[in-house]
Amino acid sequence: MSFNVAAVRRQFPILAEIIDGQPVHYLDNGASAQTPDVVLDAVRTYETTGRANVLRGVHRLAERATEAYENARIEVATFLGVEPMEIVFTGGCTAAINLVAYSYGSLLKPGDRILLSELEHHSNIVPWQLLRARSGVELDMIPVTVEGRIDLDLLPKLLTPRTRLISLAHVSNVTGALLDVRKVVSFAKSVGAKVMLDGAQRAPHGPIDLPALGIDFYAFAGHKAYGPNGVGVLWARSDLLEAMPPFHGGGSMIGRVTFVETTWAPPPRRFEAGTPPIGPAIGLGAACKWMRGLDWVEAHAHEMALVQRLMDGLQKIDGTQILGPASLQNRYPVVSFLLDGVHPHDVAQTLDSFGVAVRAGHHCAQPLMDRFDLDGTTRVSMAPYNDNTDIDALLTGVQHAARTLR
């Protein structure tokens, strides 16, 4: 049975909108995905029938809220194939990485080394630079190949006995390249380093078997995975979470507070100071459940057919160049391209006038732009609800930009 994209699209109310006379061709999913009815319903149910703070209230609404919040933790854990108590709700993917950089980072010593890559999002660079400034760790960087993949052939030369952590994008937010996680983990183990993956661009494309990957930390954002804004997820192995000190202090994360001494709650509470993003977490739980309900073999094949259609169409337009793997193997539906003689912002602005939403610029990956001596790219990022009409509208817009702006 082929993938029923129409049935998926019907679940996303915004896709039926007509804006300024144009249908919505939403191809900026890498920045923020759209949200299905089941997620909106879950948040609305919480807000209208169970809105209260979690954990401490004894009244019925508090109990409803707490149950819904903890059920969301179970849904996220199931999506990742891990234990619920290993799931920490954060304010986003960036917040999750900062949590690790601050908390796990505080266990590192001056001279310890952290290995990143040239294609990382700034959110997987800057927190480590802040840690470097605080604690004297050293940062190393894996270069990127000409086709926009992290060059893992260079790993053996870059690893040292002082490498404590390798933190890499699971899928590049610019090139769509999928990381060879097994290879990274294999090398990491040879020096006893931990592995963290920034899963922001991978999580929106189906369940992940984290234990099978053999990694130590995983982070992703709710709003890119069909959930609400304001929530993200950190997963870490339970022994690591147990060893890590708190990041933020406040309510909920304590055992006992006196003015002499305060003890910490066990994970995940230790890392969820204050009132957590309850509604957004409940929405994200619903989004993870929704994703588990899709056939991702079919959905991925559908997404990659869109990538092929896009690549074929771009190649027919004079002066286009794709930044990223040309092959459909080991990549996800994030495609960056250049149009010779037209700045990416002007391409994106032109596409907007055709009802097509894409992202243009450096994509918070300036070191990668520097690697290719680029000011930016135009990025097309797809989701299972995209269809051929989205790609064809985009191609029409790119042809128009090529014809009028150079």
Place this chain on the structure above:
Amino acid sequence: MSDQLYQDRIVALAKAKTGAGKLAQPTRSGHRDNPLCGDRVTIDITLDGQGRISEIAHQVRGCLLCQASASALSSVAVGRDKAGIAALRHDAERAIGREDGVPAEPFAAFTPVKSHKSRHECVLLPFEALQEALS
């Protein structure tokens, strides 16, 4: 298509590339980045004895709007001092709707940018770089 941001006059200004390049011996230079979009503008100037611009050149790594603005600015900057450049900026601000009033040429060309708030900075970045050079 639903709008016409890239009207012929803006495209023509960008393509004219008036003042594009570097000065061999600038008196001063100014450089500004837009961290949100990555646009980069460098402006070289030479000044006469009264603080007026006698030569100007610009390097833009940015979008068409930024190029068009740098081109427009370069076409009218010579002979103006700091106050004169500030007056030109008012015209650009009027064109994009940040100030009331009718913009003078050549900045009237930028009135289609008015409804695209996310692109206003693209038009103003060359002014920021020139202001830095004059400060």
